[in-house]
Amino acid sequence: MGLTEIYNQYEKYFKGNILPYIKCNNCNYKFYYPRDMCPECGSDNLSIEKSNGNGKIYSYTVSNKNIWAIIEMNEGFKFYANITNSGTVDINKRITITFINKNNKTLPYGEIQD
Amino acid sequence: MISGFAEAVYKKYDKSAYELMNEALSKALDMAGIQRSDIDGFISTFMPGIFDDNVYMHFFTSQICNYLGINVKYMDSMEYGGPSVLAAYYRAEKLIKDGSADNILLLFGGKGSLVKDRKITVDSYEKINDGVTNTPYKSLLNGYDNINPVSDYALAAQRHKKIYRSTDEQRAELAVKQRINANLSGYSMFTGDLTVENVINSPVISDPLHLLEIVYPVDGFHAFIVSKSAGKLRPVKILNYGEAHFTKLPVEMDDITLLSASESSGDFREKIKKCDLYELYDSFTITVMLQLENTGIVERGKSGKFIENTDFKSNGDFPLNTGGGSINRGQPAYMSGSVLLYESLLQLNNMAKNQVKSANRAFINGIGGWSRSHSVSMIIGE
Numbered sequence: 449m450g451l452t453e454i455y456n457q458y459e460k461y462f463k464g465n466i467l468p469y470i471k472c473n474n475c476n477y478k479f480y481y482p483r484d485m486c487p488e489c490g491s492d493n494l495s496i497e498k499s500n501g502n503g504k505i506y507s508y509t510v511s512n513k514n515i516w517a518i519i520e521m522n523e524g525f526k527f528y529a530n531i532t533n534s535g536t537v538d539i540n541k542r543i544t545i546t547f548i549n550k551n552n553k554t555l556p557y558g559e560i561q562d
Numbered sequence: 563m564i565s566g567f568a569e570a571v572y573k574k575y576d577k578s579a580y581e582l583m584n585e586a587l588s589k590a591l592d593m594a595g596i597q598r599s600d601i602d603g604f605i606s607t608f609m610p611g612i613f614d615d616n617v618y619m620h621f622f623t624s625q626i627c628n629y630l631g632i633n634v635k636y637m638d639s640m641e642y643g644g645p646s647v648l649a650a651y652y653r654a655e656k657l658i659k660d661g662s663a664d665n666i667l668l669l670f671g672g673k674g675s676l677v678k679d680r681k682i683t684v685d686s687y688e689k690i691n692d693g694v695t696n697t698p699y700k701s702l703l704n705g706y707d708n709i710n711p712v713s714d715y716a717l718a719a720q721r722h723k724k725i726y727r728s729t730d731e732q733r734a735e736l737a738v739k740q741r742i743n744a745n746l747s748g749y750s751m752f753t754g755d756l757t758v759e760n761v762i763n764s765p766v767i768s769d770p771l772h773l774l775e776i777v778y779p780v781d782g783f784h785a786f787i788v789s790k791s792a793g794k795l796r797p798v799k800i801l802n803y804g805e806a807h808f809t810k811l812p813v814e815m816d817d818i819t820l821l822s823a824s825e826s827s828g829d830f831r832e833k834i835k836k837c838d839l840y841e842l843y844d845s846f847t848i849t850v851m852l853q854l855e856n857t858g859i860v861e862r863g864k865s866g867k868f869i870e871n872t873d874f875k876s877n878g879d880f881p882l883n884t885g886g887g888s889i890n891r892g893q894p895a896y897m898s899g900s901v902l903l904y905e906s907l908l909q910l911n912n913m914a915k916n917q918v919k920s921a922n923r924a925f926i927n928g929i930g931g932w933s934r935s936h937s938v939s940m941i942i943g944e
């Protein structure tokens with residue numbers, strides 16, 4: 449699996465409201481930021497998986513009224529994203545993933561589940 | 563050994579970065595009592611925007627040596643961000659020892675104000691320039707709203723609050739105690755009375771970090787000359803040294819309050835505790851707290867209480883950032899490493915205004931790079 453293939457698949461999944469991640473079939477490490485090999489064991493036996501879209505806030509910060517967070521997904525990988533609703537944000541708050549298109553680019557965001 | 567050192571720092575310098583670096587160099591040459599023609603080694607660093615707004619300078623070390631009229635047989639560049647100068651100092655000592663050069667100039671700084679005027683920092687330059695990247699994953703990170711690098715440290719501060727119950731007041735108290743030292747240093751840019759309330763009531767830049775817990779980017783260069791002998795200065799040596807590089811993105815780490823400093827300091831923890839003064843990288847208050855914990859000075863999670871209970875003055879039980887730190891000096895071109903080294907050398911040479919009595923050993927720790935990747939830990943002294 450080459451990088452272009454991974455990014456194309458990510459884009460397709462984003463447009464279909466699916467959060468992808470990469471699983472190493474050798475050591476089982478799960479990661480979000482694309483590489484063509486596993487950063488833990490070096491194996492190129494990778495597959496792109498679909499997250500169930502449920503996770504929690506690992507940490508967050510508010511600047512200019514935007515919430516910037518590290519989101520930890522149930523599958524065990526973490527990634528950066530903004531949180532869409534302001535509600536009562538806190539570490540460990542449950543979130544689901546939602547998708548927003550800005551400037552012709554679709555990206556995943558977190559949405560707090562109160 | 564360092565035979566000459568100097569700074570040239572301004573809140574906003576109207577002339578070019580070349581004139582500013584030459585001012586620092588000229589002062590350092592005066593102190594060392596050597597000529598420009600005696601310099602035969604050169605180490606510096608480049609970051610986008612800090613040299614007269616240039617995003618990139620092709621063969622920049624050559625361009626600088628050309629301008630300054632320096633003919634060297636060794637030149638190099640360090641890429642660790644803030645602590646680059648500390649790593650350069652260590653390398654220069656080794657180069658002197660193996661005979662590669664006799665007088666190596668470490669020249670670090672630039673003009674932070676030009677980058678600040680664009681409402682970005684060197685670490686967020688990629689947001690305004692397609693040709694600059696901080697990570698291989700730019701397309702998955704650009705498009706969101708954050709104010710990195712402040713947001714990155716804010717995430718660590720928030721997590722620290724939650725896990726270890728540290729408080730905004732404890733971080734504010736650190737800023738207040740550093741200000742007390744700044745008021746005595748004689749060279750700090752930001753001085754005057756400061757209270758915990760002042761810090762807490764200053765604008766929240768990236769929750770939980772307030773304006774008065776964050777360094778202010780300024781224009782400045784520091785020049786350090788490393789030679790075979792210390793000349794008129796005290797023969798200060800690097801007694802212990804370590805560097806570590808955690809290149810994983812914080813988001814891919816298990817614990818964002820664990821820094822590369824835990825590794826760079828790992829070989830000489832007990833010696834760190836016995837130093838006479840401590841200069842810890844203070845890009846933000848939380849940076850100092852994380853270093854206190856990650857270098858083993860206090861247990862993980864205990865830095866808040868330590869700040870409450872400890873006297874950081876030059877005659878206190880734990881002299882910390884005795885010159886006021888870069889929060890009060892101003893941060894030259896987004897790098898505080900030189901501020902730490904400069905104050906340590908003043909102290910060890912008994913030249914400081916806020917002098918620690920019988921200062922023989924200084925512990926310096928620098929943190930830098932995108933998302934805090936790099937740490938340099940060193941004890942210098944005699």
Ligand SMILES: [Zn+2]
Nearest residue numbers: 472475486489
């Ligand atoms: Zn693997």
